[in-house]
Amino acid sequence: MEISMRNIHKAFGANQVLTGVNFELHNGEVHALMGENGAGKSTLMNILTGLHKMDQGSIMIDGKETSFSNPKVAEESGITFIHQELNIWPDMTVLENLFIGKERKNAFGFLKMQEMKTLAKEQFEKLSVSIPLDKEAGQCSVGQQQMIEIAKALLTDAKVIIMDEPTAALTEREIQKLFEVIAALKKEGVSIVYISHRMEEIFTICDRITVMRDGKTVDTKKIPETSFDEVVRKMVGRELTERYPERNPALGKTIFEVKNLSRSGVFENVDFSVKSGEIIGFSGLMGSGRTEIMRAIFGLDSLDSGEIWMDGNKVSIKKPHQAINLGIGFITEDRKDEGLILDFSITENMVLPSLKSFAPKGFMQEKSEREFVNMLIKRLTVKTETASTRVGSLSGGNQQKVVIAKWVGIAPKVLIMDEPTRGVDVGAKREIYELMNELTQRGVAIIMVSSELPEILGMSDRIYVVHEGKISGELKKEEATQERIMTLATGGQ
Template identity: 45%
Template sequence: MTDPEPERTPVLALEGVSKSFGAVRALRDVSLRLYAGEAHALAGENGAGKSTLIKALAGVHRPDSGTVLLDGAPVVFHGPADARDAGVAVIYQEPTLFPDLSIAENIFVGRQPRRSFGRVDHKSVRQATADLFRRLGVDLDPDQPARGLSIADQQLVEIAKALSFDARVLIMDEPTAALTGSEVARLFGVVRALRESGAAVLFISHRLEEVFQLCQRVTTLRDGAWIASEPVEGLTEDDLVRRMVGRDLDELYPKQDAKVGEVALSVRRLTREGVFTDVSFDVRRGEIVGLAGLVGAGRSEVARAVFGVDRWDAGEVEVDGRPLKSGAPSLAMSAGLALVPEDRREQGLVMEMSIERNINLTGFGATSRAGLMNRGAERSRAVDWALRLQVKYARLADVVGTLSGGNQQKVVLAKWLATDPRVLIVDEPTRGIDVGTKAEVHRLLSQLAADGLAVLMISSDLPEILGMADRVLVMHEGRLAADIPRAEATEESVMAAATGRGRNAA
């Protein structure tokens, strides 16, 4: 399934590329063509082969078969430096800048212009950086240290660095995952300016609305194979989802009816000075309570305090009537509280450890005897939960960092569900995962609630909140602004409370 190709030579292309890692075929006969002045989306579930394709274009992986074409001529990239010299730049979701260098020094590190006697020409470096930001329409100070820059500003520095290498192809891998709405709008303005200047942009995002907002064409991968390349115009989100998952996704939010029982989590007048104030709410068995609000409203901070990661200054937290101490996560775990954190890579997993060991990080007591690990029990526990959550992996002994984002999220969930919690707090449960896995996570949360678990779900995805929550708690500037029943929860009512215009929870 493909559209008629434009009558011009692509800047960069793959023709019939395949790549395997042992017995795993990551790419199977995949073709892709990127044209100057066009934003091209790459769509597919986690594990579809997107990352491998990006690395083939960027010179990280050499294809087992097939051809990489630059301006219509075959080329072999022996490493990322070759690709960069050919004008191919990758902007990753998590930029890697030197924090103690200035913005200008980061952009020209290792290749600063020199004056007499080999001295760095700092004036030229600053001027060149200012010129790059002017081209991008961005107001950043070249002398500002990289430390403390927002993720959005770090990405703009990476884009400026790519332009300093005369990049003709920009590959953007999930660039908006950690950005606010205004930051996304600014990034899209930069991408449009790059496209209009003649750059070819390959854009990867799980947010389908962004694909339709920014891109002219889209290529879809499924299970490492090419499915379609076609114009975005005329497609619907349902069409694209069908290409990605190979089936109609009838229920992205499969909310089951559940019997709501007794209060499992009670929070009363919780306060952490300067962060949140006088927060009170209950979560009952069988209930999914959504916690919404704008970035910086204090949602994650409340969850961290409830679990004991951060200390609170005043208030009370009880699980099944059992009071918890401030700043005592081990006691919270013993009481039956579980927290799936917002940042799974930094806070939810030990990326260098195996899948098996990560699942068992919360179960030392259940898998040890006389203080020694019982390898059989550990493996049995990991196999059980990996099967229950349908984690896709080659071997349980593999490093968890080799898994796709969606499967990493399942491992974090498995780690906590294995503790048999009474209350599950999930912070951004589907951030950065594909639509198919997102539906699986939603189905799992719904089933857990139906089985009597109390779930507190924090999400910046408003459709997710509205689709899954029995009640919606809305925070505004560190205070609880509203408690809205499912029947009354709409985008308008939630956003009104989140911006301080809605009814007060009291």
């Protein structure tokens, strides 16, 4: 399928999102679409698939001017969009999610369950995924949900698949398998629009790249004709120095420690500590128990046994409000369902954990609240017209900045950051890393869970590796390598 989008304009109210964007997709190519958060990448693809109507411009598909009335019509025509914010029905089974709206039925209208199960198993085998088909999708990890979405797209006879941050929640093994699937689809003539902030992936699997900035097309080039530095420069409009800022931590005393934490069937005998001013990284494969450990520490899930120590005192955390009162913040990996209230404004989300400080006598101090929110918006460079903007209308990366701002605002002693830069562009990542450095200079202890090994190596002072619910090793910064981490993550010594 050949697609040509010409001179595309789109505004939401007074906010001009796209201004004369051009984009072409050739048959059987993997085309990267890159740009900072808010550059207009997802909006452009939403126009292609009929979710939004363009204000001006034209779309040609196989030489014929085309306009889809909605995403379902686009899908029926062979164009599938796997969104960054996953379209999962949590209370339905994995099988029901895979075939929702596309159920296989016999002549009498009864579901052909065995046929659907066979097709689902075949797709999961291609992706090397093992997820029970009768499991509720809401009980699956974010990584598993991402693989369900990819399998769902592959079950359609798609000629074009748009993938928005498809590897954000996947393990290295799952990513490699996805790349194999993409290569196989390409050989069959399927075209892929690949939206990602992970530069290494773009240069590994893509044929061409289109860079967008501030709602405009900056350039389109073949991958061998460009470079990492050139793409970054075109994305952010400036030179970006080192990807990870230099760290010179002034470590204080041990501020937080856990001893023999266990939760039956999830993790056991977990011990670790973190000092004020220190960043410790948690690495491990998807499902290793990293996130589950953090959820239990914060009081979201229960513990069977173990001790938590804060400032040298043994503490009890059974609910999140107890953790917050102790000065612990938790940036969750699932910003959509757990990190934000999408229908609330930026202001309402940012002040949520700090409400008591703005209403000491039951009345909101609106001036202080406004100054506080505007300071955080400026410090984290959240792209928005106003602080009253609904969070659900922001780009994924700007939503992530609001989540981070929310917890930075409580002035935490300990900040747990689970996948802090997921779905965030290269310029914004640098801003988050600099903020992390700034926080540690003030004595904040940071516990960072990340699936990105370069991020773990680039920002951690020490690294804990988790394998099947146990700490399989601890590495100092100077002795850590990707190979050593992966060895420990897979059960090696």
